[in-house]
Amino acid sequence: MQTFTIKPFDMPAGAAALREQVRAVIREHVTDGDIVRRANCWQVNDPEFSRVLGKAGLIGMTWPKQYGGHERSALERYIVLEELLSAGAPVGAHWIADRQTAPLLLRYGTEAQRQRWVPGIAAGEIYGCIGLSEPNAGSDLASVRSSARRDGDDWVLNGQKIWTTNAHIAHIMIGLFRSEEGSERNAGLSQFLIPLDTPGITIRPIINLTGEHDFNEVFFDDVRLPADGLVGTEGQGWSQATAELSLERSGPERYLSSHVLVTELIRHAGGSQDAAVLALIGKLASEVWTLRQMSLAVAGRMAAGEDPALEATIVKDLGNSLEQAIPSLIQAVVELDLSSGDALALLTAQLLQVSPSFSLRGGTREILRGIVARGLGLR
Amino acid sequence: MNEQQTMLADMAGSLFSALSHGATVAADWGRIEEMGFAGLLLGEEEGGFGGGWADAGIVFRLAGYHALALPLVEAVVAARLAADAGFAGDGFGTLAEKTEGGIDDGGFTGFLKGVAWGREAGYVVAPSPSGGAMILSPRDAVIEKRQNAADEPRDILRFSGAPVVPVDADIFALGAAARSMQMAGALDAALELAVGYVNDRKQFGKPLGKLQAVQQALAVFACEAAAANSAAVGVAQALDRGDASFEVAAAKARANMAAGLGTSIGHQAHGAIGFTHEYGLHPLTRRLWSWRSEFGGEHHWTMLLGTRIAAAGADNFWAEMVRRSDPVA
Numbered sequence: 001m002q003t004f005t006i007k008p009f010d011m012p013a014g015a016a017a018l019r020e021q022v023r024a025v026i027r028e029h030v031t032d033g034d035i036v037r038r039a040n041c042w043q044v045n046d047p048e049f050s051r052v053l054g055k056a057g058l059i060g061m062t063w064p065k066q067y068g069g070h071e072r073s074a075l076e077r078y079i080v081l082e083e084l085l086s087a088g089a090p091v092g093a094h095w096i097a098d099r100q101t102a103p104l105l106l107r108y109g110t111e112a113q114r115q116r117w118v119p120g121i122a123a124g125e126i127y128g129c130i131g132l133s134e135p136n137a138g139s140d141l142a143s144v145r146s147s148a149r150r151d152g153d154d155w156v157l158n159g160q161k162i163w164t165t166n167a168h169i170a171h172i173m174i175g176l177f178r179s180e181e182g183s184e185r186n187a188g189l190s191q192f193l194i195p196l197d198t199p200g201i202t203i204r205p206i207i208n209l210t211g212e213h214d215f216n217e218v219f220f221d222d223v224r225l226p227a228d229g230l231v232g233t234e235g236q237g238w239s240q241a242t243a244e245l246s247l248e249r250s251g252p253e254r255y256l257s258s259h260v261l262v263t264e265l266i267r268h269a270g271g272s273q274d275a276a277v278l279a280l281i282g283k284l285a286s287e288v289w290t291l292r293q294m295s296l297a298v299a300g301r302m303a304a305g306e307d308p309a310l311e312a313t314i315v316k317d318l319g320n321s322l323e324q325a326i327p328s329l330i331q332a333v334v335e336l337d338l339s340s341g342d343a344l345a346l347l348t349a350q351l352l353q354v355s356p357s358f359s360l361r362g363g364t365r366e367i368l369r370g371i372v373a374r375g376l377g378l379r
Numbered sequence: 380m381n382e383q384q385t386m387l388a389d390m391a392g393s394l395f396s397a398l399s400h401g402a403t404v405a406a407d408w409g410r411i412e413e414m415g416f417a418g419l420l421l422g423e424e425e426g427g428f429g430g431g432w433a434d435a436g437i438v439f440r441l442a443g444y445h446a447l448a449l450p451l452v453e454a455v456v457a458a459r460l461a462a463d464a465g466f467a468g469d470g471f472g473t474l475a476e477k478t479e480g481g482i483d484d485g486g487f488t489g490f491l492k493g494v495a496w497g498r499e500a501g502y503v504v505a506p507s508p509s510g511g512a513m514i515l516s517p518r519d520a521v522i523e524k525r526q527n528a529a530d531e532p533r534d535i536l537r538f539s540g541a542p543v544v545p546v547d548a549d550i551f552a553l554g555a556a557a558r559s560m561q562m563a564g565a566l567d568a569a570l571e572l573a574v575g576y577v578n579d580r581k582q583f584g585k586p587l588g589k590l591q592a593v594q595q596a597l598a599v600f601a602c603e604a605a606a607a608n609s610a611a612v613g614v615a616q617a618l619d620r621g622d623a624s625f626e627v628a629a630a631k632a633r634a635n636m637a638a639g640l641g642t643s644i645g646h647q648a649h650g651a652i653g654f655t656h657e658y659g660l661h662p663l664t665r666r667l668w669s670w671r672s673e674f675g676g677e678h679h680w681t682m683l684l685g686t687r688i689a690a691a692g693a694d695n696f697w698a699e700m701v702r703r704s705d706p707v708a
C-alpha cells in the first residue's frame with residue numbers, strides 16, 4: 001500500500017523570473033505597515049491590490065486568453081500563489097473567484113456566463129463567494145434546504161446561506177440549492193450563479209471573534225434569476241460542487257496561513273542561541289518543506305488531468321493542523337507580551353484567535369479524516 | 380515511476396518480501412548480490428545499475444516496507460562512495476554512524492559506532508575525524524557486537540593505526556537520507572497492517588474499522604505516513620540535484636515525527652496481538668524506533684536546520700527553500 005501517490009514534480013523553467021515578478025509587485029504595492037493584516041492573508045481584502053495583480057497578469061493564470069486568462073501552467077500558477085501567501089499579501093478579495101468561481105464557470109458554465117464574468121475576475125475587479133453552508137447544513141452539507149423553483153423560464157430562489165465569506169464585497173455567489181422539490185440528500189441539488197445585486201437578497205454581517213467582518217448571512221426572498229442562472233446541469237449540483245474540492249483543499253493556502261509568523265519567529269531568533277526557539281524553527285521548516293512537496297505533487301497530478309481527492313484531503317488536514325499549531329508552539333517557547341506592539345506578539349495574538357477557523361473552513365478536521373479513512377478502505 | 384523503476388520495484392518487492400525480517404547475511408546475501416542491488420548507485424560502466432537516488436529511494440523504501448534484515452541500504456551507499464574513492468573492496472560495504480578518534484600518519488586510531496553488520500562487512504565507510512569520510516577494513520578492527528532495538532547488528536569497531544582511504548562525503552547525512560526512505564516504507568507497511576486488522580477484527584458486533592474513533596486515529600496515521608513518504612521522495616530528488624543538506628535535515632526530522640505517531644497509533648489499533656512476538660507488527664515498529672535515533676534524532680536535525688535558517692535571516696528562509704527546487708536560471 002502507498003497512502004500517497006507521489007509523482008515528483010519539476011518546477012518549470014522560468015520559475016525564478018516569475019517569482020521575482022511577483023516579489024517586485026509585492027515590494028511596490030504591499031507597503032501597509034499593519035503587520036496583523038499579513039496574517040491569514042487570503043482572508044484579508046484589498047480590492048486595490050487585487051486590481052494591481054489583475055493588471056500584472058497574475059490572476060486567472062491558467063485560463064484561456066479569450067476570457068482574460070494567461071494560459072500559463074498549473075505550476076506557474078502555484079508559484080504565484082505561494083509567493084503571495086508567504087509574503088502575507090492581501091489577496092482575499094479575489095481569492096475565491098480566482099480559485100473557484102471562474103474555474104467552475106470555465107468548466108460548466110455557458111458561453112454567455114463565461115464572457116460576462118470571467119474577464120472581470122481575471123482583471124481583479126469581480127469577486128465571488130461560496131454559498132454552501134446553511135444554518136442546518138454544516139458538515140452535513142447534503143441537508144441543504146434552500147430552494148430553487150422553476151417559474152416559466154426563470155428560477156426563483158428562497159432560503160438562507162450562512163458563514164458566507166465576503167458576501168458583502170462580492171459581486172456573485174455560486175450557491176447550492178435544492179432544485180427538485182421533495183428530493184433528499186445529495187440528489188436534486190443544483191448550482192446557481194447569483195449576482196448579489198439581484199432584488200430579494202439581503203446580506204447581514206456576522207462579526208467574528210476578533211471583531212472583524214469577514215462572513216455573512218445571506219437571505220433569499222423570491223430571488224428571480226433568468227434561465228441561465230443555472231450553472232452546469234440541473235440536478236448535478238452535488239457532483240459539480242464536490243469535483244472542485246481537490247483544488248480547494250490542496251493549495252498552498254492550506255499550510256501557509258501562518259507563514260508570516262514563522263518569518264517573524266526567525267527574525268526574533270536573530271543571532272539567538274535559544275535551543276528551544278532554534279529547534280522550533282527547524283521543526284516548522286521541516287514540516288513546511290514536506291507539505292510543500294505534498295501540495296505540489298497534488299498540483300502536478302491535477303495538471304495531468306487526474307483527481308487525487310484523497311491526497312488533497314491529506315494535504316488539507318496536515319496543513320491546517322500545522323498552520324493552526326504554529327501560534328501556540330511559539331507561545332510555548334517565547335516569552336511574549338501580547339499587549340505590546342512587537343511584531344511577533346501582534347501576529348501571535350492575531351493567529352491564536354483566527355487559527356481555530358483553519359480546521360473548520362473548507363471542511364472540518366473530523367470530516368476530512370473521515371474521508372481519509374474511507375480512502376484507506378476502513379469499513 | 381517510469382517503466383524501469385516499476386520493474387525495479389517489482390524485483391525488489393518480491394525478493395524483500397520473501398526475505399523480510401528473517402533474513403541473514405550468511406544465508407541470503409548471495410541473492411542480493413545475484414540481482415545486483417548493491418550496484419544500484421553505480422554507473423553501468425562501473426558494473427552497476429546506473430541508477431540515481433530516485434531509484435535508490437524506491438528500493439530503500441521497499442527494504443523498510445518489508446523490514447528487510449540485511450544491510451542493503453548501507454551496501455548501496457558504501458559501494459557508491461568506494462567507487463568515488465577508487466577503492467575496490469571485497470564483500471559488501473557498510474556505513475558507520477559515528478567516529479571517535481584521530482588520524483595520524485595516515486593511520487586511524489579510535490572507534491566507529493553504529494556499524495551496520497560490521498562483523499560481516501568487507502569494508503566500512505565512516506565519518507572521518509579530519510572531515511569528509513574514510514574507508515576502513517573491519518579485518519583491521521577489534522569488533523564488539525552490538526544491536527539496535529530491532530536486533531539489527533550495530534557493531535563497534537576499534538582500530539589502532541589502521542590504513543584509511545579518504546572519500547569526500549557526508550556519511551551522517553547520507554545515512555539520514557537512507558533511513559528516512561526506509562522509515563517511509565515501514566510506516567506504510569505498519570499502516571497497512573493496522574487497516575487490515577481493524578477491518579477484520581470484530582468487537583461490539585462489528586469490525587473495529589467501523590468505529591469512528593478508530594477511523595480518525597488511522598486517518599492521522601495515514602497523513603503521517605504520507606508526509607514521511609513525500610519527504611523521502613523529496614530528499615531523493617534533492618540528492619539527484621546535488622546539494623541536499625537542507626532537504627536531508629527536513630526529511631529525517633519529518634520521518635522521525637511520523638514514526639512517533641505511527642508506531643503508537645499502529646500498536647493501539649492492534650490491541651494485544653500487536654504486542655506479541657509472533658505477529659508481524661514489531662519488525663516494523665522496532666525498526667522505526669531504532670531508525671528514529673540513528674543518523675540523527677529530531678533534535679539534532681531541527682537544531683541544525685533552525686540554526687542555519689536563523690543565521691541566513693528571516694527574509695531568506697522562504698526564498699532559499701523554494702530556490703532549491705527551482706531549475707537553475
Ligand SMILES: Cc1cc2nc3c(=O)[nH]c(=O)nc-3n(C[C@H](O)[C@H](O)[C@H](O)COP(=O)(O)OP(=O)(O)OC[C@H]3O[C@@H](n4cnc5c(N)ncnc54)[C@H](O)[C@@H]3O)c2cc1C
Nearest residue numbers: 130131132133138139163164165357360361362364366367
Ligand atoms: C472562517 C470561516 C469561513 C467560512 N466561509 C464559508 C463560506 O464562504 N461559504 C460557506 O458555505 N461556508 C463557509 N464556512 C462554513 C464552514 O464550511 C462550516 O463551518 C463547516 O462546514 C462546518 O459546519 P458547522 O460550522 O455547521 O459545524 P458542524 O457541522 O455543526 O460541526 C461542529 C463540530 O462537530 C464535528 N462533526 C460534525 N459532523 C461530524 C461527524 N459526522 N463526525 C465527527 N464529527 C463531526 C465537526 O467536525 C465540528 O468539529 C466558513 C467557516 C469559517 C469558520
